[in-house]
Amino acid sequence: MGNNEAGLWNTFMETGEIPVQVDPIIKRSWERCRKYEVNHHKVEKNELLSPARLRETIQENRQLVEVATPIMEDLFMCLRGLGFMVILADARGYLLKCFTDDDFSSHARKVMLCEGANWSERFKGTNAIGTSLAENQPVTVFATEHYVRENHILACAAVPIKGPGGKTLGTLDVTGESGKGSDRVFCMVKMAAQNIEREMRLLDIQTRFNLNRAKYEGLMELMREGAVMIDEDGIVREMNQSACKILGLKKEECLGENIEELFNLNNLWVIESATSHTRELTVSTKNGSTLVNTRTKRIYGPDGSPQGMVAIVNPEDKSASEVTGKKSGRGLPERGNVVRYTFDQIIGQSKYLQQVISICKRVAKNDSTVLLQGETGTGKEMLAQAIHQESSRRNGPFVAVNCAAIPPELVESELFGYEEGAFTGARKGGKPGKFELADKGTIFLDEIGDMPLQAQVSLLRALQEKQFFRVGGQESKTVDARVIVATHRNLAQMVEEGAFRQDLYFRLNVVNIFIPPLRARKDDIPLLVNAFLDKYRAKVGRPELKLLPETLEILQGYSWPGNIRELENVIEGLVNVVEGEEITPRDLPENIRNRQKEKAAAAKTGTLQELEKEAIKKAIVDCGGSISAAAARLNIGRSTIYRKIREYNIDIKALIG
Template identity: 40%
Template sequence: MQEALEDNRGENLLFNNYFISMMERIFDPIPICIIVVDKDTRVKMINKAFADYLGFPKHRIIGEKVLDIDKNSRWPYVFQKKQAEIAWKHTFENGHTAIVHRIPVLDEHGDILYGFGMVLFEDVEQFREIVEKNRLLETTLDYYRKELQRIKGAKYSFNCIIGNSTKMKEAKGLAQKAAATDSNVLLLGESGTGKELFAHAIHNAGGRRFYPFIKVNCAAIPSELLESELFGYEEGAFTGAKKGGKAGKFLLANKGTIFLDEIGDMPEKMQAKLLRVLQEKEIEPVGSTETKNIDVRLITATNKNLEELVEKGQFREDLYYRLNVLTIKIPPLRERTEDIDHLCEVLIKKISERVGKYVTKISKNALDIIKSYKWPGNVRQLENVLERAIILSNSCMIDCDDLPDYIKLKDKRTYNGPIKPMKDIIEEVEKEAIIKALEYTKGNKFTASKLLGISRSSLYEKMNRYGISIQKHLVSPS
């Protein structure tokens, strides 16, 4: 052993005959170009694939410095910097351009031991082809991922929620925090404020986004069918049950999210069953004696005051506290009028594309009327009003005449304080009195003016001022 060490003094022990022979046996059959060089950049091992690629016999290359074989070699630079070059584009002296790795191997002191190199792609075109195939695969995978989300998941994200008002920012911020957890979420808000939109967004931003998003409207399903709808049923569970039974919404939502809308309308019997599901994480289909484990994230919504329902005994207190882990209050449109401009802009574009009519904007006067209205139906009502206006519009812009009368009437009634101006009250009473008189007389303006105690000309003038039309107010002209 001592003699062997003496014989190899000044030479890296890694490159004794046994080591080189072993490396050749390992790497020669491999059809990938591989090379090993010592710290002086002399070739100590090269497999047949690489020798053939360079156009030299192996015995001609072994022992030579790499610059004598390929004057473009970067091994001296790699050893100088002691940094690997990964997937480096290199043009050899014979004209071949390839993608290569050059990796310096260091000892514990940071000194060069040897260098390992390989050709990753023997020509750049091969590399480009692989990249294109990979890009196509990524695109295809992304497409099917999106299709899976479209079929089984939620449609909307936080980008779909329009509004920069303080209250809307607070609601969105809380919802984004909720999305990062699996905790139950309770969405509170009037009809048309966008509770379902928030539910979609929370699911899409969370860790369950690639799993199902199942919606159930508790108020739309008869109480006697709600249990089988939520938990499913076994074959023969009741008259008319499907052969083979049916999976319930909770099972369909497994690993994903179930959204129970109008939870305040859930019957008390079902409230007890839902509480058990939340506690035990299992369901029992109708007609079955076995339970099934589920892993579901629950989002609920209501436009009712659950605390009041609890006090009245109409909603279980224990269920309320189970649901009320994260409560998000979605503001009504009248409390965020600063969002109306942007809402109208987005909705007009969306509706115009849907109905196929080119309308791009809204006049300032029409927008002022919209902003002064109280919107009891919130964004849903606003969207309906804008759709009607787009259909009726004779130009590319919505104007006051395109808005429904009740919106314009409300505009005249608006006031800033708790007391209406006397002028508004008088106009309101006058209009209602005229309409009732015309309905009573079936549109006979002469008789109506007599009943009201005003001249016929005054009646005509007030009808014009208030926009009263015989046809519009459902009376027959005489």
């Protein structure tokens, strides 16, 4: 305590005048203490909590104490042996936690610096704890700067601790014998207080995050509808119990899995900017297929970047099983897939399509194997279903298998089933394959061109001998199933290249039907556009929405690499997105609007395949290498884009450097 400072305190006490040399913070505090009529010679009344009240007060400030304690311990370790005390007080000035150096404990006792004591200015006059809380800022109080003489033996520094919302929760203080305080100690207190604040913020974020999570999990569970949340890579991040029930899977089987692989889906990302999107989907899981109605909504982060999608899933009520007249308890056929299409639902008046339909109707009358060839989205599965519906097997199952979606090592067990113990993970009691499930009905082998060669051998044997063995089985099985296969590939060329077995090709090529791409039957486009407009206008309740003739003209000029599926998706997107009453050319997706450029490019590059390859390359580059985004931009499914990448030998790494 310097004489000078002592002189300032004496002057104030004797004259009531505060000398100008007194630090403004201390000056304001002295004025407050005078107003509170604090006795400046000694503390008249110490306020001390009972042990029970102290425990309650600590409980009320539990989070602050829990976060601060380890940081205070560290600070105390740094100051150990130097005669200091590290103190945490609450916002009212009650000391909640103290770490005291042995050398200082007798001083502390003298002035009642202990847990439970109140060090606000009203009780103790000017001091770092009370004054930092009153001023709401870091404060040092040395020796005679203390208002009460008995505290002149102290030097202290305190820094208020603010909670995440900015409210002062308490103060962190270091007190020593007068003459001990230094700037370095003050700095250390400030840093420790900042650490406490940072930890409190993190804890708050964590708590709010957990709360939000619990809130939305609670909401999701309350919903009768199924809800699934996926991230931008299509990974399932959340789903509710209703969704599990509808989709026939357990939550733990889905979380962390890719939705397209899980449910054998395509084209989930067709709309980049739509606020919401409604569609019917057939979801196929290891437990079978279900037709569902989905409403999806893209979700965006604070910076506007897409973060994933939420899907609301409902079982489809007007199931196509009504068409077949065959229902199980849930309104779905007992085995096999939902059959939705008959020839009546196939839209198109073009000569080509009419020829295709008339051949299909004829072959429906007999049991011959049918090979449907055509680009993706041309309606191969639709025709296969229509053939089944027109045939005498219409009351039997229709079992669709996407050969490209099954891992090569599982193709045989999927098609022919397996016996218990056939391999690790094999189900108890074994499992029937798709052929067995298709007994008395039709089996539709889609993407047959993607079937692994090994499986081709087994398929050929089954077709020739009309019997097969389950994997790991000894007993041969005979089934009565009509076989329809489809591919977007040129099988004859694949045979030439050795990629497809010639004997199987001959076996399948009994009735070979080629479905022309949409660009080869442009006269069907207006009919299809109108039909899809009707469907989606009704769905979203916008009967007034019209498509301008100039928009239709552009749609007719586009090459539709994704064919009818792409056209349907585009119309659905427009109905959902367009705000006014008219769909103008400007509303069309960029790739369609730029058909002039496309035409020019086609003229330059020659074939449509080359054009398609270039379009895929450009989309991948434009989307920074994200295949999902590129597929969405091109309005094609992810499996389609991957297939085309393989087909055209596109080197993604080379593209994006």
